[in-house]
Amino acid sequence: MKLKFTKMHGAGNDFVVIDAINQNIQLSTELCRHIGDRRFGIGADQILVVEASVTPDVDFRYRIFNADGGEVEQCGNGSRAFVRYVTDKKLTDKSCIRVETMSGIIEPRLEADGSITVDMGAPVLEAARVPADVNGLVATPQGDDLLWPLQIGSKTTLFSLVSMGNPHAVQVVDDIDSAPVSQDGPLIENHRCFPKRINAGFMQIINRHHIRLRVFERGAGETLACGTGACAAVVAGIRRGLLDSPVRVSARGGELSIAWDGPGQAVMLSGPAVTVFEGEINL
Ligand SMILES: N[C@H](CCC[C@H](N)C(=O)O)C(=O)O
Numbered sequence: 001m002k003l004k005f006t007k008m009h010g011a012g013n014d015f016v017v018i019d020a021i022n023q024n025i026q027l028s029t030e031l032c033r034h035i036g037d038r039r040f041g042i043g044a045d046q047i048l049v050v051e052a053s054v055t056p057d058v059d060f061r062y063r064i065f066n067a068d069g070g071e072v073e074q075c076g077n078g079s080r081a082f083v084r085y086v087t088d089k090k091l092t093d094k095s096c097i098r099v100e101t102m103s104g105i106i107e108p109r110l111e112a113d114g115s116i117t118v119d120m121g122a123p124v125l126e127a128a129r130v131p132a133d134v135n136g137l138v139a140t141p142q143g144d145d146l147l148w149p150l151q152i153g154s155k156t157t158l159f160s161l162v163s164m165g166n167p168h169a170v171q172v173v174d175d176i177d178s179a180p181v182s183q184d185g186p187l188i189e190n191h192r193c194f195p196k197r198i199n200a201g202f203m204q205i206i207n208r209h210h211i212r213l214r215v216f217e218r219g220a221g222e223t224l225a226c227g228t229g230a231c232a233a234v235v236a237g238i239r240r241g242l243l244d245s246p247v248r249v250s251a252r253g254g255e256l257s258i259a260w261d262g263p264g265q266a267v268m269l270s271g272p273a274v275t276v277f278e279g280e281i282n283l
Contacts, residue, residue, distance in 0.1 A: 012253015
């Protein structure tokens with residue numbers, strides 16, 4: 001069968017977007033892994049699937065699969081690509097849409113100037129959900145920052161644990177260009193304290209309104225930008241008294257902007273969403 005798709009990116013975090021409203025497609029882990037493969041398939045960090053909503057007062061359902069085929073709860077950069085896609089494909093005439101994801105409802109908005117802002121919902125301090133004693137590992141938070149000391153390779157590293165629907169472990173580093181992302185990223189992602197695995201953020205503080213960020217993503221490896229990772233890093237930095245909202249997040253693939261007014265409040269994510277090409281794949 002032939003499957004139509006659209007290739008998109010948000011600050012270099014790239015996606016294959018599939019309309020499953022007007023195409024009959026049953027996605028499996030194996031099929032998503034094939035589509036995400038940069039040599040045998042199309043290639044992408046994530047595959048985004050557009051489905052009709054079955055929930056009143058919700059416009060669409062949005063499924064997210066990492067390149068390794070795993071279905072996940074949330075994708076910040078993907079949510080901006082989503083609203084660009086459904087607008088350009090005339091699947092909606094709304095500028096602000098309500099989208100159901102595995103982790104709840106998000107509200108991406110296409111602004112008059114063409115930029116896109118997403119209400120990502122309120123963060124959960126993942127520490128509250130991390131089992132204190134997993135496989136005999138006892139991890140206890142330090143102070144009210146909820147900084148968790150975890151053994152990564154031969155060293156103990158302090159992490160902020162934040163969930164944006166999907167889990168993030170964020171650490172502060174002096175220089176992200178020399179940070180051991182490729183070495184420590186997989187160790188953090190697969191750490192035994194995180195039974196569902198986790199996204200690993202490496203944050204360099206430039207000033208109270210600007211960070212540089214690299215993220216080794218669960219199920220995708222290091223990406224050029226991570227929207228939920230940017231949200232989690234800013235939440236962690238504000239909670240630790242290191243940052244003030246709004247914060248400019250410089251990722252390797254582009255710039256994102258995050259605003260957060262504190263616990264219980266929604267995190268607002270703004271940034272680009274670009275359509276690169278339309279295509280068809282033989283399955
Ligand atoms: N790798 C993530 C999903 C994609 C998140 C990222 N691409 C974003 O923009 O938020 C996870 O397994 O939770």
